[in-house]
Each structure stands twice: as structure tokens, then as C-alpha cells.
Amino acid sequence: MKRQLPVEFIFQLFSLFVAVILIHGIYVSIIRPNAAAVLEEQAIQVNANPNYVPERSGYVVVKDWEQEACFILAFWALSLMGYKAMLTVRERNILMMDLIPLNQGTSILPEDTREYSRPIQALPDDQRGFLLPRALLTALHRFRSTRNIQDVSTSVRAICESESERLDSELSMMRFIAWAIPSIGFLGTVRGIGQALGQAHKAVQGDIAGVTQSLGVAFNSTFVALLISIVVMFLMHRLQLVQERIVLDAEDYCDSRLIQNLQS
Numbered sequence: 001m002k003r004q005l006p007v008e009f010i011f012q013l014f015s016l017f018v019a020v021i022l023i024h025g026i027y028v029s030i031i032r033p034n035a036a037a038v039l040e041e042q043a044i045q046v047n048a049n050p051n052y053v054p055e056r057s058g059y060v061v062v063k064d065w066e067q068e069a070c071f072i073l074a075f076w077a078l079s080l081m082g083y084k085a086m087l088t089v090r091e092r093n094i095l096m097m098d099l100i101p102l103n104q105g106t107s108i109l110p111e112d113t114r115e116y117s118r119p120i121q122a123l124p125d126d127q128r129g130f131l132l133p134r135a136l137l138t139a140l141h142r143f144r145s146t147r148n149i150q151d152v153s154t155s156v157r158a159i160c161e162s163e164s165e166r167l168d169s170e171l172s173m174m175r176f177i178a179w180a181i182p183s184i185g186f187l188g189t190v191r192g193i194g195q196a197l198g199q200a201h202k203a204v205q206g207d208i209a210g211v212t213q214s215l216g217v218a219f220n221s222t223f224v225a226l227l228i229s230i231v232v233m234f235l236m237h238r239l240q241l242v243q244e245r246i247v248l249d250a251e252d253y254c255d256s257r258l259i260q261n262l263q264s
Contacts, residue, residue: 008083015079016072023072027063035063052229066188066221070181074228077177081239084170086113090238091246094132100257107263110147113140133252135159139258146263156259160251168244171236185225192218 035057042054059080100121102108108116117140120133127133138159139152146152195214 005076006114009257011083014082015083016076019045019072019079021074023068023075027068027232031059032063032236035059051154062224064188064217066184066191067224069184070221073177073181073184074232077174077232078235080174080177081235084239085242088242088246090127091130091132091250094127094130095246095249095250095253099133099260104214104259108143108258108261108263109119109263110144113144131160131163131247132253135254136258137252143262143264149259149264152260152262155253156254156257160247163250164244164247168240169249171240174232174236174239178229178236181229181232182222182225185222185229188221188225192221193214218236 023149038060045052046101047055061067072214096193098107100116117137120140123133128137129138131133139156142155143152192214195217199214242244
């Protein structure tokens with residue numbers, strides 16, 4: 001587990017760097033040029049026809065810096081959740097393995113625990129660090145030393161609870177991102193309203209184009225940020241649900257495949 005922490009940290013930095021480069025490149029090459037073209041065309045149509053009603057363009061809705069920052073954070077959060085989901089799938093694959101091979105009616109005595117530990121210890125290092133192998137090895141070692149089945153059950157439950165707390169704490173970065181996205185949207189709202197108030201004197205003179213555009217920045221940034229936040233929060237809760245099920249399944253595996261077959 002100690003070796004996974006630097007790898008995960010490097011992945012977080014690399015995925016953030018990729019998100020910034022990718023999203024900013026899309027904005028510079030596609031979104032902002034198209035948004036400028038749409039706004040220019042709409043200005044021409046409004047000047048030519050006072051009754052013209054501009055259509056809402058997706059390029060205009062997402063063109064500002066606040067929306068770009070929200071998309072960068074969303075892409076970063078999705079990459080982090082993808083990394084966690086990959087680890088979760090590997091944990092699920094471990095649950096499919098028969099790590100405690102037992103025949104029907106066979107019981108495990110304290111003297112047999114060393115033999116049953118060997119297949120688990122033979123797993124690759126990365127697999128041996130997952131929850132289920134750690135819980136099984138701890139249970140077998142505890143049973144060999146104490147010969148008490150209740151102690152074994154308690155130790156398995158403690159490992160599963162600590163793993164659940166660890167997984168929950170590792171979602172803190174994604175929770176921060178899910179909080180930061182709507183906050184950035186509200187910053188765009190404040191900026192847009194501030195710009196609109198700064199051009200109030202033009203609106204009094206009859207030129208409302210600047211005020212309208214600034215209010216569009218305010219509302220568009222909030223709309224995009226809240227929409228992205230809903231998607232990120234949904235996926236994060238789905239990931240948390242899957243992780244909690246993995247912990248519960250691992251505890252049930254230890255109980256049905258190991259603890260129920262122990263005999264002191």
C-alpha cells in the first residue's frame with residue numbers, strides 16, 4: 001500500500017496537467033472562435049432587423065473562463081474516479097478467486113492455518129495488498145495465535161471498517177472538486193453582474209447590449225457549473241456505493257468461506 005500512494009499522487013498531477021492542456025486547447029481552437037463568430041453574426045442580424053431574436057448557442061453558453069475552469073475540474077474528477085474504479089474492479093476480481101479452497105464439511109484447525117495462508121501469500125504484491133487477502137491473512141494469523149473464533153471475527157470486522165474509512169477519506173479530493181465547480185460558477189455570476197452594473201449608465205442611455213451580454217455571462221456560468229456538478233456528484237456517489245459494496249462483500253467472504261469453517 002505504501003507504494004501506491006506516490007503512484008496515485010503522480011497520477012493526480014498528470015491527469016490535472018492533461019485536463020488543463022486538453023480543455024484549454026479545445027477552447028482556444030474550437031469553442032471561443034465559434035462563439036465569437038456566432039456573436040458577430042447575431043450583432044449583424046440585430047442591427048439589420050430590430051425584431052430579430054438571437055438563438056441560444058452552446059458555444060456562447062460555455063465560452064467564458066469560469067466554464068472552462070469547471071470543465072477542467074470535471075475532467076480531472078472523472079480521471080480520478082476512473083482510477084479508483086479501476087482499483088475497485090481489481091478488488092472485485094479478487095472476490096471471484098477461491099483463496100480458501102475447502103472441501104465440503106472440511107474444518108480449519110489452528111494447526112492448518114499456515115497451509116491455508118500459502119496460496120494467499122503467493123499472490124503478487126499488488127494483489128496481496130487488497131482488502132480481501134489482507135483480511136484473510138490477518139484472520140488466519142489471529143486464529144493460529146489465539147485459537148479464538150470470536151477474536152478472528154472481530155479482527156476481520158476491524159480491518160473492513162478501517163478500509164471503509166480509508167476509502168471514504170480518499171474521496172475527499174473529489175468532494176472538494178464537486179464543491180469547487182459550483183463555487184467557480186457563482187464567481188462567474190458575480191463577475192457578470194458586476195460588469196452589468198458597471199455598464200448601467202449605457203443602459204440608461206438606451207444601449208443595453210453590454211448589460212445583456214454581462215448578464216449572459218452571469219447566468220451561463222451558473223447554469224454550466226450546476227449542470228457539471230450534478231453529473232460529478234452522481235458519478236462520485238456511484239463510485240462510493242460500489243466501494244462500500246466491495247467492503248461488505250469482502251467481510252461476507254471472510255465469514256462464509258473462512259470463519260464459519262474454523263474449529264478451535
